[in-house]
Amino acid sequence: MSLFDNPYDPNARLACACGRHSDxxxxxxxxxxxxxxxxxxxxxxxxxxxxxxxxxxxxxxxxxxxxxxxxxxxPLGALQAMAQEKGKLEKKDVKIGFIPITCATPLIMSAPLGFYEKQGLNVTLVKTAGWALIRDKVMNKEYDASHMLAPMPLAMSMGVGSNAVAMNVATIQNSNGQAITLAMKHKDKRDPKQWKGFKFAVPFEYSMHNFLLRYYVAEHGLDPDKDIQIRVVPPPEMVANLRSDNLDGYLGPDPFNQRAVYDQIGFIHILTREIWDGHPCCSFGVRTEWVKENPNTFAAMYRAVLSAAAMAAGPENRTTIANAIAPANYLNQPVPVLEQVLTGKYADGLGNIKTVPNRIEFDPVPWSALGVWILTQMKRWGYVKGDVQYKSIVDQVYLMTDAKKRMKEEGIAAPAEMPKKIIVMGKAFDASKPDAYVQGFAIKKA
Amino acid sequence: MRERAKSWVLSLLLLAVLLFSWHLASLPKSGPATGMDPEYAKMMGLDKPKSDGLPTLSQMGATVRKQLSNPFYDAGSNDKGIGIQLAYSLGRVGLGFFLAALVAIPLGFVIGLSPVVHRALNPFIQVLKPISPLAWMPLALYTIKDSATSSIFVIFICSVWPMLINTAHGVSSVRREWLNVARTLEAGTMRTCFEVILPAAAPVILTGARISMGIAWLVIVAAEMLVGNLGVGYFVWNEWNNLSLANVIFAILVIGVVGMILDLLFGALQRAVTFVE
Structure with a gap:
């Protein structure tokens, strides 16, 4: 039983699952x-x-x-050192890459709000121009750790789209927090069936954005490879491309959805939480080799980002955070835009004010089921071919148990089970039957 | 002298026309919103007049003043003043250019002196010369595995060709009589190189260097935007993210002025080595 379970609940077990321990x-x-x-x-x-x-x-x-x-x-010593409590830091000066989007909130805010410092780390956050560059700089060892899209570490570990480099996902940075933005001229075309021939942008091929957009249009009967165009455009350039009429819309990260609204260029068609409430988006990625070389530094970084995520999870802190990450050194965006993204009270671009408190959420645990879902979509759209060892790949990359352990060290309550089941547009996903899930789709490439 | 005054007047007139058309283009189209829910208007940033896109002249002036009043501020690893950004870019250009000179001038000498080497290397030079330096970037990133070195490499590769070709041309077209005189005076090869050929070819070599520097300055901005190292290119990209056109225009002006100064410097150098026959 954990501290927070109700002892009067007739269904709660006061002993542990195996029955040999008191709690x-x-x-x-x-x-x-x-x-x-x-x-x-x-x-x-x-x-x-x-x-x-x-x-x-x-x-x-x-x-x-x-x-x-x-x-x-x-490397038994290194593996065991990972289990050690707050050992001596191997490396104090750490370089972390990021893309200026709100998905990176926990790892950015850790700098101005002092979470890194508290762990004895001297972190340099490096703003980076695009995801391909993030991948290259992580592979080149220019960055010790980096903000990454949740599918990237899986793709890199498998050597899809680059050379194979063993990667780990320490935490999920954020869930939800993306949206489909359409150009103002399409404000009467809200049904995806009318989207034939549209040009859409996503930030990277191996991104939740790509997989969610494909899923969404496919559920509405469009084949994303034939009926629409999907281009890769770095997030900061999405608004500008929408303005210059190069794009009809994008499924992109915030603040660039809200920014398009703020600049009266587009409107928010739907938030991605309406496709899958609780979907992961970005992650905190590290090379496996680096984790082995710097176990204590890794643990310290881990604790800092987890504490930040715990703070970001509280709705009452969101305005403070918006102000902390807005300056030119980090996101370089107007505070009102970030505030609307983080608090969930926003203008949709069509004249309405909407209140969606979980527009963006921060659940840092890299649940392995999330990774398995990502792999099913990579399989579905032909990014990986042949048999995929779903579970074993995800278990190597996503450090689910580590995240829970570090959360405990910082006194943060870690849920034992995923707080929300994976339900994508009404369809439940069973992580134990990934192949059947892929086969169940009418529109697919595989 | 009267011609000079005329051209000054013409320049000023052009500037005035330019500024006036800018002023017309940047007039705010949407005034403060009327008939809109005030809360919604605030969320859209419409509670204050907002020009869409192009900044007005006074906004531009304020930006320039703000940037120039504190060009060396340092507000963190991703936010530094324009002076520091310029220093980063100039450092990269300087280093890449210096390395290129180190390779191009000696090699140009060899090519200029020996028709055999010239013919042997010519096909390579002709193929490599027209490649856009930025096309090298992915390959450089992949092989060098370091983005800072990669951008220096890109500067190197774009500035090497004009200097190489000009050096070779300058060396091969030194007047035969001077070489013959050197030979009759029994000057050694080294002495001939340094005391006859080098001064004779210097103006042509410096023309090449001047062209190289111009290209290098063009390329560094693009390279920094691509790779995102600190520098003027990064400054443009970072302000572009924020759709802050005033800052982007400011950076464009700065890039132009610095490019002009670099060109003037090389022009002065060139004049210093030019000789009258």
Whole structure:
């Protein structure tokens, strides 16, 4: 039972799931220790397939020497250091890349609001021109960590669209918070069936924006590869392209939807939460190798971003945050625009004021089901071919258990289960049957 | 002298026409909103008069004053004054240009002196010369694996060709009589190179350098916009994100003025080495 469960609830279990511990915290502490041991057991078993040999070896050299010998071959020390509490930082000066959009709120606000500093980190945030450049600079090791679209680390780890580089997703930066913006001249064409021949923009191929736009138009009977054009345009250039009539609309990140409204160029057709309430958007990505080299710095960065996400989750803090991230050093946007995005009370461009408090949300846990959904769409639209090992790829990339553990360290309540089920336009998604899900779509490429 | 005064008057007249048409183009089209829900108007930023797009002359003046009053401010890693941004760009251009000179001038000498080498290298030069320097960028990023070095490389590759070709041309067209005189005086190869050929070819070499510098300054802005390192190009891109045309126009003016100053500097250098036969 966690602290927040109701002890009078007849359905709540006061013991843990396995029944051997007094509460869930003890159970989890125990399983962590066990999993560390299980890791070493696996390594030893691989080295000594016959148990008699292992025992002879250990008796001959002693457990400590054996451990040292094995650690020189396998990064056991690094893996165990990851489990250590707030160890000494390997690296204090950290470079983090970002795209100037509200999705990056937690990692940007951590600088002006002092979350990095509190963890002893000296972080330089580097504004970057586009997602391809973010990918290249992470691969070139110019950035220690970076703001990334949620699908990017999966694509990079699989070597889709670039060379393969093992990546990890530490946290999801934000959920919801995107919108479909259409040019003013289309204000009477609200039914997607009328969109044949439209030119749309998304920020990157491996983005939730691309997958959600494709999903949305496909549900309305349009084939996104034939009936509409989808172009890749960096978020900051979307508004300008809409103004110059190069685009009919875009599914883009905020503040650029609200900015189009503010500049009277477009209107907000729908928020993406109307397609899938609780969808992930951006993530906080790090190279796996870097995590192994700098486990303590990674943990410190992790804690900072998680604390920021916890603060951003509170609606009462949103105005403060809007003011903190608006200056030219970060987003370089007018405060009223950011405020409308973050508080969810906004002008839609057609003369209405709407109030949608969860226009953007901050649930930092990288739930593996989210990753599996992303992979199903990559499969659906032909970005990956052949059999996809959905679960194992996501488990390597998305650090779900780590995120929960670090949240506990900072005293943030981490939910055990995903707070919202994945329901995309009325269709529930079962992460245990990804192939059936892909096959179930009428419009697809695969 | 009267001609000079005439041209001044003409220049000023042109400027006045330009400014006046700007003023007409930037008149606010939508006044403060009427008949709109005041809260909605505020969310749209329409509670104050807002010119759509082009800034008015007074807004432009305010921007210029604000930027120039504190050109070296430093408000974080992504927000620095125009002076610092210029220094970054000039540093990159300087380094790329210097490296290009280091390669182009000696190589140009060799090509100019030896017709065999000239013919051997000519096809390569002809193919490589017309490539837009920015086309090298993806390849540079991929192989060099560092965006700062990549932009210097791009400057290098665009400024190497005019200097190389001009050096080769200058060296090969040194008058034969002077070389013959040097030979009769039994000057060594090195001495001939440095004391006869170099001074004779200097004006042509500097013409090449001047062209190179012009191209390098054109390219750095584009490279910085593409790669997003601090610099004038980054400044333009960052203000473009904010759709702040006043700042973009300011940056355009600054780029123009700096480019002109660089060109004047090389012009002066060129005049210093020019000789009358």
């Amino acid at each position: 869930r915290a003890a159970h989890e502490a125990d399983t962590e220790a066990l999993s560390a041991q299980a890791l070493e057991t696996a390594v030893l078993k691989a080295l000594f397939p016959r148990d008699a040999e292992r025992r002879r070896f250990l008796r001959a050299v002693g457990a400590t020497a054996a451990n040292a010998a094995i650690a020189s071959l396998f």
